[in-house]
Amino acid sequence: MSVKQLASLQASVVRAARAHFIYVGVFAALIVVSDAWHLITPSVVLQRWTVAAIMLIVIAGVWYAARGKSSSARYYHWLVCTLVVLDTLVASYVVFTTRGIARRGVAVFAIPIITAAVLRSRVAPFAAAAFATAAYTTAGIAYFVVHPGEAYKVELYAELGFYSALFFVMAALLWTVNRAHK
Numbered sequence: 001m002s003v004k005q006l007a008s009l010q011a012s013v014v015r016a017a018r019a020h021f022i023y024v025g026v027f028a029a030l031i032v033v034s035d036a037w038h039l040i041t042p043s044v045v046l047q048r049w050t051v052a053a054i055m056l057i058v059i060a061g062v063w064y065a066a067r068g069k070s071s072s073a074r075y076y077h078w079l080v081c082t083l084v085v086l087d088t089l090v091a092s093y094v095v096f097t098t099r100g101i102a103r104r105g106v107a108v109f110a111i112p113i114i115t116a117a118v119l120r121s122r123v124a125p126f127a128a129a130a131f132a133t134a135a136y137t138t139a140g141i142a143y144f145v146v147h148p149g150e151a152y153k154v155e156l157y158a159e160l161g162f163y164s165a166l167f168f169v170m171a172a173l174l175w176t177v178n179r180a181h182k
Contacts, residue, residue: 001073010066012118013076017063020083023111024055027090044097051093058086080119084128087112091132092139099150100143101159109136113167117174120181125171133164 001009031048034040040048062079070076091108098105109132116128137160144156 006071006073006076009073009076009119010069012120013066013079014063016080016083016115016118017059017066020055020059020087020115021063024052024059027055028052047097051090055086055090058082077119080115080124083115084112084131087115088128088131088135092135095136095139096143100147101140101156106136106163109163109167110170113170114174116171117178120178122175122179125174126168129167129171132167136160136163136167 027048031045031052034048035045062082066076066079088109091105091112094105094108095101095103112132113125113128116124140156140160144150144153
């Protein structure tokens with residue numbers, strides 16, 4: 001990788017981390033609004049603030065690490081992978097704690113797939129989509145097992161299949177956009 005490409009990758013990772021600061025801010029604002037309107041219990045408020053704090057710590061670490069110069073593209077790839085894993089775990093948490101497949105929290109799984117596209121690699125968005133599919137399926141089925149009366153099994157599998165397919169469509173579209181800019 002040339003020095004120019006490496007500098008571009010570094011700048012992209014820094015920008016992705018900055019965008020994640022906005023993400024954690026929006027997540028925190030949602031907690032405040034949900035708590036102010038008594039939409040969630042105090043124990044859920046505590047859980048969500050804990051998740052927000054973990055997000056902020058990891059994002060700040062990635063941002064700080066990305067600002068330092070490295071001669072290795074792999075270093076920046078690991079930083080992006082850290083964000084993708086964090087985003088996927090948070091999305092799984094959101095799906096599981098907000099009524100599983102019955103809520104729109106599945107949209108949060110777009111964030112790790114889009115973040116992976118920062119690497120401008122064909123494999124990265126598809127790997128993130130596969131990881132998102134595994135996490136979404138696990139969260140959705142886990143919620144169904146804990147709360148079996150809230151959905152029919154056929155509905156569960158139809159939703160899981162539909163959104164999992166959309167994760168890969170999103171990855172393909174992002175790859176197409178990235179490829180056009182090379």
